[in-house]
Amino acid sequence: xxxKIAPSLRAALERLKHAGAVNGICxxxxxxxxxxxxxxxxxxxxxxxxxxxxxxxxxxxxEHEVNTFWFGYDGVYLLGKFSGDCTLAVLHSRAxxxxxxxxxxxxxxxxxxxLVDAALNPSGSDVSAADTQRLHAVPEFADSEQSTRLL
Amino acid sequence: xxxxxxxQFEFRDGSVTGDTxxxxxxxxxxxxxxxxxxxSKIGQALDLGNVWMGAYREADFTHLWTCSVDGQxxxxxxxxxxxxxxELFQQVSTDA
Numbered sequence: 001x002x003x004k005i006a007p008s009l010r011a012a013l014e015r016l017k018h019a020g021a022v023n024g025i026c027x028x029x030x031x032x033x034x035x036x037x038x039x040x041x042x043x044x045x046x047x048x049x050x051x052x053x054x055x056x057x058x059x060x061x062x063e064h065e066v067n068t069f070w071f072g073y074d075g076v077y078l079l080g081k082f083s084g085d086c087t088l089a090v091l092h093s094r095a096x097x098x099x100x101x102x103x104x105x106x107x108x109x110x111x112x113x114x115l116v117d118a119a120l121n122p123s124g125s126d127v128s129a130a131d132t133q134r135l136h137a138v139p140e141f142a143d144s145e146q147s148t149r150l151l
Numbered sequence: 152x153x154x155x156x157x158x159q160f161e162f163r164d165g166s167v168t169g170d171t172x173x174x175x176x177x178x179x180x181x182x183x184x185x186x187x188x189x190x191s192k193i194g195q196a197l198d199l200g201n202v203w204m205g206a207y208r209e210a211d212f213t214h215l216w217t218c219s220v221d222g223q224x225x226x227x228x229x230x231x232x233x234x235x236x237x238e239l240f241q242q243v244s245t246d247a
Contacts, residue, residue, distance in 0.1 A: 039195055047196030055156030055189035070236050071190040072217070079235050092195075099208060099235045147202075 001056060009115040010062030012037055012108065016090070018072035023046060023076060028087045029149040034119050038091060052087055083109035096101075158232035159243070160216075163224040179229060182207075182214050187222055208237055215239045 008092055013025050022040035028049040036045040052069060061068045069080040070097070079101055080089045088105050092098070160169040160179045167176045169182075183205075192201030201222075206215035213234040216227025229245045 037198070044197055048193055051189055051192040051196055054160075054192070055186075058185060059207065060188070064207075066157070066225045066237075067210065068206075068208040069186075070206040070208075070215075071193060071202050073194055073199035073202055076197070076199060077204075078197075090169055095240060098237050098240075102236070151233070 009112065009119050010037075012112050013037055016104060016108055018100075019101050020099075021093045022101070023091040023093055027089075027091045028089075029116060029120060030085050034116070040087075047080075048089055049087055052082075052089060056082060056112060068102060079105070081105045081109070153228055154232070154234070157228055157239075157242070159226065159228045161226045162218075163200070165223075179214075179216075180229060182228060182229070183216050185217075186214070186216070193197075193214075204240070206239070208233060208236065213239055215243055217244055229247070 004073060009027075013027060014037070016022065017024055024040070025035070026033060026038050026045045026048060027035045028045075031046075031050060033042060033045045033049055034092045036042050038045050038048070055069060056066050067082055069078075075093065077092050077095060079092060079098055079100065080087065081102060082088075083106070086109055088109060090101055090105065092101060093142060153207065158169060158175050158179075160176060162166050162180070162183065164170070167180045169176045179219045186205035187202060188205060189207045194200055194202050201220045203213070203220060204217045206213070208214075210233055212229070212231055213236070214227070214229040215236065216225055217240070218225025224245055227238060230239065
């Protein structure tokens, strides 16, 4: 299930659409879909990400460190790329776009690490008042009599 | 693409032929089968139909194939470098 994310990460992903004839984009962290901009429901995006990760694990077992998968289907191509724990999949309709798309995805994954971190840890720097306790730096004495007794 | 490390293969009805060693043909066949399996799985997840082309790339290796819809015949190549996918795709498709 895609999580609610900061608009800036979604906006950064939207910009990737200018890299070619892009039909959809999906960004995941490990097995969790962060943004689903595919023309498909979230459960299908989950299936896509799981299959890509499974494929990468399969090849890793044979000592292949795969960083890119590219598949062709009737009328559409799917490009999947990995960077650390992030997976980005793009559906595109022109084969000739693939290498520029791959480069643009690499730059995206490099430039948006902080946005991904913010999406994963939404409360990172914005501390809510409900999560805090007031500090009592000064002892609270009810009256001067109590102060005297303490002395 | 005049790269001496490019190895090209053709396959039909389960047998792979190439201009290099039997070991290379065996490796290509294994990668083809694995990649087609995962390509089909992705195709099912998004209801995209049959996969007819597959590729994977590492820092120093690129593998790509194209095949008929039933997967019984096709051609492919592997190259010992991080090669442009479209260039390899064109090469494999042209020579098929």
